[in-house]
Amino acid sequence: MLIFECPYCGVLADETDLAAGGEAHLKRFGPGSSDDEFEAYLFNRENPKGVHFERWRHINGCGKWFNAARCTVTMEVFGTYPAQTLEPPTEIMNNISVKRPGWKWKEFS
Amino acid sequence: MSRRFSNKGRLIQADKPIKFHFNGVQFTGYQGDTLASALLANGKLLLGRSFKYHRPRGVVSSGPEEPNFLVNLGKDNFFEPNQRGTMTNIFEGLTATSQNHFPSLEFDFGEINSWLARFLPAGFYYKMFIHPRPFWKYIYEPLIRMSAGLGQAPKEKDGSTYEHFHAFYDVVVVGGGIAGLQTALVAGRSGIKVLLIEQHASWGGRAQIDEDEIDDAPVNSWVNKVLEELAAMQNVSLRTRMTGVGVYDHGYFLGYEQLSDHKANKDGPRHRLWKIRSQLIVCCTGAIERPVSFAGNDIPGVLLASAVRDYAINFGVSVGQKTVVITNNDDAYKTAIFLKESGLEVPVILDAREHGGGEAAARARAIGIRVENGKVISRVIGRKRVRGVNVCLSSGEGETIERIGCDTVAMSGGWSPVVHLWSHCGGKLEWNDESSMFCPDKSRPPTNENGESFVETVGAASGNTQFNEIVKEATELGLSIGRKFGGKQIRSDVPKVKQHVEKPVEPLWFTPRRAKRKLRNKTFLDFQNDVKISDVELAAREGFESVEHLKRYTTLGMATDQGKLSNINGLAVLANALDSPISKVGTTTFRPPYTPVSMGSIAGSARDSVFQPVRMSPIHSWHVEHDAVFEPVGFWRRPFCFAKKGETIEQVVNREILQTRSSVGILDASTLGKLIVSGPDAGKFLDLVYTNVMSNLAIGKCRYGLMCSENGFLIDDGVVARIDENTFLCHTTTGGAERIHSHMEEWLQTEWWDLQVFVQNITEQYAQIAVVGPNSRKLLNKLGGTDISKEALGFMEWTDASLGGFQTRIFRISFSGELSFEISVHASVGLDFWNALLDAGSEYGVMPYGTEALHVMRAEKGFIMIGDETDGTIIPQDLNLNWAISKKKNDFIGKRAHERIFMRNPDRWKLVGLETLDGTVLPDGSYAVGAGRNRNGQKHTIGRVTSTYFSPTLNRGIAMGLVENGPDRVGEVIKFEKISGEIVEATIVDPVFYDKSGSKQNV
Amino acid sequence: MKKYSAFAVAREALRDHLGWERAWCSPEPQKKYNVIIIGAGGHGLATAYYLGKNYGITNVAILEKGWLGGGNTGRNTTIIRSNYLQDPSAAIYEKARSLYENLSQDLNYNIMFSPRGVMMLAQTQHEIRGYERTAHANALQGVSTEFISPQKVKKLCPIINIDGPRYPVLGALWQPRGGTARHDAVAWGYARACSDMGMHIIQQCEVTGVNTIDGKVVGVETTKGAIACKKIGIVVAGHSGVLADMAGFRLPIESVALQALVSEPIKPCMDVVVMANTVHGYMSQSDKGEMVIGGGADGYNNYSQRGSFHHVEETVRALVETFPIISRLKMLRWWGGIVDMTGDRSPIISKTPVKNIFINCGWGTGGFKAIPGSGWAMAELIAKGEPGPLAEDFRVTRFREGQFIDESVAAGVAH
Amino acid sequence: MTKVAVSKMFNHSKIQISDETNYLKVFQHTDVGMITLRLDLENQVLKRKLRHALGISMPSVRQIEATTDALLAWMSPDELLYFCMKSEVVNRLNLVKETMTSYHSLSLDVSDARVVFSLEGGKVREVIAKLAPIDTAINSLELGEIRRTRLSQVTAAIWLTEENRATIICFRSVEKYLRDLLLISCKKGSEVGVC
C-alpha cells in the first residue's frame, strides 16, 4: 500500500488518493513517425525489475500529475517531482546512484 | 475429569456466573471465561472433529493458534462458523455448536475415514478417481465435496455493522506482554506517538503466568503500574482485543479490533478495521509453544504445556487430575510444578534431553515429582480421552518401558517466535540452532518507502526467552525509538528481574527419535488437516522436496491456524527425510492475515445505502416520485423510462417516443458531461483532442466532435459550443465527464504543458433538460422571455437567455432528429425549471422520457451511441464519420494510430442500417454469418448488430450494425444467426431510418 | 512410470506407501538440449508435454528458477471458461477447456477438472448487451453458452442476492462446462508426464542470460551454468520483460500484482463459479470448502507478489453485497502474483526478433484456463518454427499493425 | 501556531441533520456561494490585485484564508476556491473576472456543483479519520489547512478553522451518499476514543 509525497501539495498522499499512470518521460511519436517508433512509444513500455520512473496523479487531491522514481521490487521511493519536465532532477538521480549503484533506465543512469 | 479450582483463576470474576449453551446443553461459566475454559471447567474435553479423518479432538491451546476447538457460534443474523473457542469470551445467552460431524460430536460417521486412513495418505486424490471419467463429476467429486469444509455456511444476512479507522503513529507496538509494555512505556515517555495493541482481552502476556517478580513486585502489579502510566500519556493509545493482522509496503499496518464479539449486547460496530501508517512496527508478539510429535498426540487431553498452565492459572481450571508432562525444555516444568502445588497429580515429567533440565528440574524433584531424563512417550492410550501413556527411550524405536496412567498430557516441544508480522512484507528469518527456532534475521528486515527497516521485534518474538534479556531488549529499543522519532531525552531503567538458570532446549522433532513406521502413521503434525509424519515422508519420497510443494501436497499448515502449531515440526520432519539442515529447507511464505479477519470488517461501513455512491441528478427526486424505472450508468441513476400503472416497459417506451415525435417530450440530460476549456490556446488544444477542427468554430455556434485515444479508437463524442474567443464548452457522454476531463488533464499536464489552457468540469453545476418535439418551441415560447425563433437561434447555435424568469443557456442541438432545445440552468433551480416546463407543456401533453426512448429515437436517426456502436475497438472511419476527421490537421490524438495497416484495411466492418425482411427486431448482439469456417473451424462472420430496437415511429424493427464492406452493399440481404442456430435475414440499408433530409430538426 | 489408480493406492497402502516413485526426477542439467523451455509454470510444462506428445521432441529441459508451479500457476483462482468474445480467444480457450475435460486421463493424474459451470452476472443494461453479444459469438465459435434469467441464476446459486437495491442481477452469461481445476495438480501432472518422457525439469535454476550468435540463439546462462540449445521457449509470465531484455528485444508487457484470497473452509454452499464484473469480484468454493476470491490488479509495475490493500477491500465489499452470507466468514489467507499485462490484455504466442526464440506470455489475469491449449499451440510453434492456426493471431506484431484482440469490449474482465 | 481567522459565513443557513443517536452534530449548509478561480499562483502581481479586489489574503499552499464573510482556499497550484454568501456570487464573480481579465485565467460559479457539510463536537477529527486516508491529528491537519482527499468512496475537501468544527465539501450528485455516511460514522456507540 504505497504512499507518495505530492510535489504540489506537499502532503503524503495515500495510494487511494492517487491514480497510477504508467511509465514517465514518454516521448510521443505522432504522425510522420515510423511504425517502429510508434509501436515502441505506445506499447513497449519500460518494465524493469528495479528502478523505474512512473507517473501518478493526485486524483483526489490537487489533480496534478507527478513523477516518481521507485524500485519495483522493494517499493522504495527515491523521490517525486512535477511531471512537467523532460528528465528527472539530478538530485533524485544522485540519490538513486547512492542506493542502487550502476542503475540505468532508458537514457538515464 | 477437569474441574475448577476453588480460587477460580486470575481472569475470572467469580461473582458473575454466566449461562451459555454448547450443542444444545446449558452450561455455566464466569465472566472472564473463554468458551474453552468454561467447557473444560464443566468437564467437556471432546470438543471437535478433525477435517479429514473426523478424529475426536479436544482443545490443545489457549490462544489464537487453536486448530481443534472451532465452533459454529450464534444464531440467525449473528451466526458465524469456525470461531475459535479459545478466543471467544462467553457472555449471557451465548450458543455454540461443534463442527464437522454427523450425526453428533460423540458419534460421527465420518470417523470411518480414520479407520481407512492408510488408504487416504497425503495426495491420495491425485492418484485416484481418474477412471472411469464420468465418475468424477457424478460420484467422486460430489463425495469429496460432501466432506468439504468445517463450519456451516451462514444462512442470513449479517446483522452487525463494521467500520474502518485511519490512524497514523510513530510506532505501533504489537503485543501487550512484558516486551510490548516495556517498549511502549519507554518509547511513550519520550513523547512520541505510540499505539499499543493486544489481541487478548487482558494485558501482560505470559510473564504473569511464568515469572516470579519484576522490580521486586509480582509481575501482575508491575503490569498494572505500567498500564497506569501508559494510560496517563496523551501520546499513547492502548487497545485490547485488537490484533495486528497484516504488514504492508510503506509502513501500512492493519489492526483488527473486535468490539462486541464478547458482549451479549450487539449494538455498535462489531469490528473496526484500523488502517494504520506507522514509521515503525514493533512486534512484541511472543512465541507459540510447539507440540511434540508422538503417536496419539491428537487425543483429547493432550495439550500444550503452556495451555495447561494457562487454564489453571488464568481460569482456575485443571484439565485433568493426573498430568504427564513431556518436554525438551525447562519451561514446561512450570506446568508440572504448578499442578503439583495445586494438589493435582503429576505422575512423571518426561524430559527428552539425556541430561535433563536445569534449576526447574531440581525444583520439580524437590516437591516430589518424578522426573525421567532421556525418556519420551511412544504412544498415548485412549480414544476420546487420554487414559495413559506408554513410555520409551528418547533415542530408541519406541519399545514400551512402562505404561503410566493419566488423563492429561502436557507437551512442550520448544517455542516458535511469532514472526508473521516481521515476515509479511519481506523480513527474512534465520535458523538458530541453539534455541531451535526460526528467528528474525535483523540484518534483512522489511524496508519501507525510504529503504529503511520499519519492523522490529522484541522479546520472545525475537527468539529471546530469557526474562532478563527481554526486559533489557525492550528498554533499549524503547529508548532508541524515542531518539529516532524526535522524542524527548529521557532516562528509563531496565526493570529488575530474576532469571532462573535454564538448560537449553534440545530439538525433538519426533519421539522417539527412531520411531517405527507404525508410530509415525499415528503421529499428527497438523491437527486440523490431519497431516501426519508419514504424510510428510511420503511427500519427500515422491519428490515434493520444496517446503512449498510439501505444503500444497499434504496441506500441512493450510488449515485455519495456518500452521502456527504444525509448520516448524513439519519442515523439520521434511529436513530429516531429505537429510538436509532445517535452515536449508526454510519456511513457507507468511501471508496476512495473522489470524482470520471477518469479511464484514474488510467491507467496513460500505453496505446498504452507502455500499457505493449513487449519483443523482438535480431532478432525481421528481423521477423517484413519478415511478421512474432507473438504470445505473456508472454511479449515476438515470430514468430508463417512466412507467405508469398497467403498462409494460415496451408500452411505456413506445408511448414516450410517440408523444415526443408527435408533440413534445422532455429529457433530464443533466448527467451529460460539461467541460469548460479555456485559455489562449484552447482552440489549439481542442484541435489536438478532437478529430475535427474546433479552433475555427464561431462564437455562438455548436459543433459535433469526436475524440479518439492515442491508439486510434473512438472514446467519446459530443457537441462543442464556443462561448467566447478563449472559451469552449465541451459536452461529453454521461460516463465521459470524469474520464474525458482526466484525459484532457493528462495531455495538458504531461505532454503539452506549454499550452495555456484551463479545463474545468462543471457538469454538476447545471441541470440540463432537452425539450424535444415539434411543439418544443411553442412550449418554450409559453415560458417566454427570449426570441427562440429559427432566425434568432438557428440549428447548432446557442444563446444565454431568460426563459420564464430562469437564467438559462439554450443549445439548439438534437439527438432525436426533432426540433429540440437543450437548456441548462443552475442545478439548484433545475427541479423548478423542470416543473415549469411540465406546466407550460401540459396543453401539448408534454411528458418526460427516459434513456430507452432516447436510444430508440437516436437509432431511428442513425446517430451513433458511444458504448453501443463503439466498444473500444472502433475507429471513427468504421462509423462512416470520415467527415468529422480533419484531413488538414497535422496532428490529433489518434491520427498516427489510424495510419497503421490494419486500421487502413478496406475490409473493416462498417456501419450500416439493417432491416429484417419480416419487420421483426433483430436479436441484440447477433452476428451475420458468411460462407464457410475460419482456420479454427469457427463459423465465418461478416458483421454484427450494434443497436437494435422496435421503432414505434416506423412500426417495425430497425437496427444498426457493422458489416464487412457494408456501405457498398446496401440492398443486399445478409443472414444473422440466433443462438439457437435459427437464421434471421436482414437487408442492408442506410442507417438513417427517419427524416433522412433532416427537415424536422432544422425548423 | 507407475500408473496411478485406486488399485495402486490400495496396493501401496498395504506396504505403508513405501513403493511410490518420485513424481518427477530432479537431474543435473546436461550440457545441451534440443529445446529449452524457460519457466516451469503450467504453460511451460504443457508446452514441453505437447512437444513430446505431439511432435516426439523429448530432448527438452525445463528450467525453473524456483519450484515448479510456484508462479501464477500456483496462486490463481483456477477459473476455467472459454466464453470469450473474439474468435482467436474463443478458439484457444475452448481448445484448452476441451483438453481439460480429459486431462486427468491423459496425464494419469487427477487434476480435478470440475465443470461445475461458470456464470458472469449482468448487472447493468450494458452488461446484458455485452453478454448477449458474447453468447451469439460463442454459438458460432462452437462454445456452448447461454444467457440465463435472474431466476435461473438464483436456482444455480442460491446464495446470490439477485435483487440487491443497487445492482440487481439482470441475468448472466452461463457456461455450463466451465469450472475449476486443482491448480497445483495441473503443474504436477504435466511435470510427471514430462519427466516420464525423459525430459529434464531443473528447479532452482534461474536463467540469467541468453546467448545468441548472429541473431540466432545458441544457449542460456543459468545459476547452474551455461546450457546450449537449438531452440528456446520463454514462458515466464510476470518475468517476460526481464527475459526479453536478456535476449535483446522488448515486449508490450507490464508486470503488476494481482491478488486473491480465501476464506476459512465452510460446508458446501455454492456449486458454481460466479463472476460479478460490474462490482469487480469473483468467487467459487473449493473442494476443500474455502471460498476462493479474486479481485483487481494494481495499476503500478510490481515484482513483489504483494499487492495493495484497497483492491481486496473493493472486492470483498462487492462480494459481501452480492453474497450477503459471506460477511461473517473470515478471510484466512491472502496473496498476490505477478501478472504480465499486454497492451490489449490478450496473450502473445509468437516468434521473436531473435531466431529460434519463441515467446509465450501476456496471459495476465486469466491464463490458467488456457494452459493445455497454450501449450498445444506453443509446442506447434516451436516444433514447426511457424505458428499454427491457434497461435497465428497472437503474434507480437499485432500491436504495430493495429490488429488487437480486445476482450474488455464485452463488458468483461479477463480471469 | 498561527492564529486562524474564523469566518462567520457558515453560521447562516445551516440545517442540523444529525439527531440524538449521533455523537457529533452534523449540519448541511445552504446558500453557500462558491467560485472557482484558475490562475497562475506564481503570478504575484495578479495575486496582489485579487487580494485588493476581494479584500482577502491569498492563501499559501494548502491554506485557507478567511474574513467574516468569505473564505479563500488553495486547491491546487493553479486553482483557488472562493466562498461567499450565495447572493453575492454574481457580484464577486464579475469583480474577479474584471480583475483577472488580461491574464490567462478562468473563474466560474460552482455554487450548485458542490454541497457543504459541517461537523461539530469533540471528536470531529476522529470521525473524519474513519472515512479519509489522512492523518487528522492537529499537527498534520492544522487549523486553517484544507485537505483534499476522499471520504470513503467520494472526493472531498475538509478543513478546520477552529477545533471541534470541521467543514466538508463534496460534489452535489453524491450529497445523499455523504450525508448517510457522515451520520453512520458518528453513531453513538461507535466512538473510537483515540486520535
Ligand SMILES: Cc1cc2nc3c(=O)[nH]c(=O)nc-3n(C[C@H](O)[C@H](O)[C@H](O)COP(=O)(O)OP(=O)(O)OC[C@H]3O[C@@H](n4cnc5c(N)ncnc54)[C@H](O)[C@@H]3O)c2cc1C
Ligand atoms: C491472483 C491470481 C488469480 C488468477 N486467477 C485466474 C483464474 O481464475 N483463471 C485463469 O485462467 N487464470 C488466472 N490467473 C492467471 C494465471 O494464473 C496465469 O495466467 C497462468 O498461471 C500463467 O502461467 P504461466 O505458466 O505462464 O506462468 P507461471 O506459472 O507464473 O510460470 C512462470 C514460471 O517462470 C519462472 N521463471 C521466471 N523467470 C525465470 C528465469 N529467469 N529462469 C527460470 N525460470 C523463471 C517462474 O519462477 C515461474 O515458475 C490468475 C493469476 C493470479 C496471480
Ligand SMILES: NC(=O)c1ccc[n+]([C@@H]2O[C@H](COP(=O)([O-])OP(=O)(O)OC[C@H]3O[C@@H](n4cnc5c(N)ncnc54)[C@H](O)[C@@H]3O)[C@@H](O)[C@H]2O)c1
Ligand atoms: N522459557 C521459555 O522457554 C519461554 C518461552 C517463551 C516465552 N517465555 C516467557 O514469555 C514471556 C515473553 O514475553 P513477551 O512479551 O515477549 O511475549 P508474551 O507472549 O508474553 O506476549 C506477547 C503478547 O502479544 C500478543 N500478540 C501476539 N500476536 C499478536 C498480534 N498479532 N496482535 C496483537 N497481539 C498479539 C499476545 O497475545 C501476547 O499477549 C516472558 O515472560 C518469557 O520469559 C519463556
Ligand SMILES: Cc1cc2nc3c(=O)[nH]c(=O)nc-3n(C[C@H](O)[C@H](O)[C@H](O)COP(=O)(O)O)c2cc1C
Ligand atoms: C485455489 C486456491 C486455494 C487455496 N486454498 C488455501 C487454503 O485452503 N489454505 C491456505 O492456507 N492457503 C490456500 N491457498 C493459498 C496458498 O496457501 C498460497 O498463499 C498461494 O498459493 C500463494 O503462494 P504464497 O503465499 O506461498 O506466495 C489457496 C490458493 C489457491 C490458488
Ligand SMILES: [Zn+2]
Ligand atoms: Zn497534490
